[in-house]
Amino acid sequence: MRVLSGIQPSGKLHLGNYFGMMKPALALQERSEAFLFIADYHALTSVSDPGILRQATRDVALDFLACGLNPEKTVFYRQSDVPEVLELTWLLSIVTPMGLLERCHSYKDKVARGIPASHGLFTYPVLMAADILAVQSDVVPVGQDQKQHVEVTRDIAIKFNQKFGEVFKIPEPAIHQSVAVVPGVDGQKMSKSYNNTIELFGAPAETKKAIMRIVTDSKTVADKKDPDQCNVFALYKLFATEAEAGAMAGRYRAGGLGYGEVKKALWERMQAHFEPLRKEREALQQEPGRVDRILRQGAARARDEIQKTLKAARRAVGLE
Secondary structure, eight states, X not given: OEEEEEEOOSSOOBHHHIIIIIHHHHHHTTTSEEEEEEOHHHHTTTOOOHHHHHHHHHHHHHHHHHTTXXXXXXXXXXXXXXXXXXXXXXXXXXXXXXXXXXXXXXXXXXXXXXXXXXXXXHTHHHHHHHHHHXXXXXXXXXXXXXXXXXXXXXXXXXXXXXXXXXOSOOOEEEEOOXXXXXXXXXXXXXXXXXXXXXXXSSOHHXXXXXXXXXXXXXXXXTSOOXXXXXXXHHHHHHHSOHHHHHHHHHHHXXXXXXXXXXXXXXXXXXXXXXXXXXXXXXXXXXOHHHHHXXXXXXXXXXXXXXXXXXXXHHHHHTXX
């Protein structure tokens, strides 16, 4: 089974990225043929500073490698190192109805948040479809809020196949069911767009400050509390064992537990989890050539597969 995932280098990766996308993607490399790309073309719709984009792209590569990505098992590459994807985007665009793009939630949401309504932002789903279809992926792991992108990809692939013949495999979405929405420090979904994140590899002092800012209700230490309504507990249980989370939930319900104590426990668990990974990341930073080599080799492997797909698509439409 071939699986594809991608992530934008639009800012520092955070706990929402880690539990929502990174951990599931890393688990896939043990049981499937995994392709993972850094979506730097996509990031251009929101990142306009070239220096920031270059650094963010490298940071994403470092983060994934430090967290356990094995380039021998996962084809790991920069989207911009695979130019065939852009030609495929054009071939897909000729069968993509305007109405399909106009119904996409992501475009509307981003414009509502103040991102300029550019052509790139509007046609973003076609480039995403090209990413997915180029490697002939069977499955695309996504959160519930990203399911529409895979549905759009399926619609585009079906229309192309009906018009020009069977070229593309029709992918299936795999919805992450095991991880709930990761709350940010303000209680909304953790997202760079909301400026409410807790970074994976931020400075320890800054990470602790962020954790201490997590919004809670006004209950006192003595009050009984509902753990299922607490943003701090929602994050704590991501790091705790089932038994530990159960014990902490019991203390919530019994009363006598302050939110400050839970925040301290969360901080300690997060530090213990990421400290070994931080050391691995620091070691990788000292070998920039190694990271560049991994990405180049991944792009070469990806292009071997993508060129086959593009050639079939070009032949189907009459370009060859």
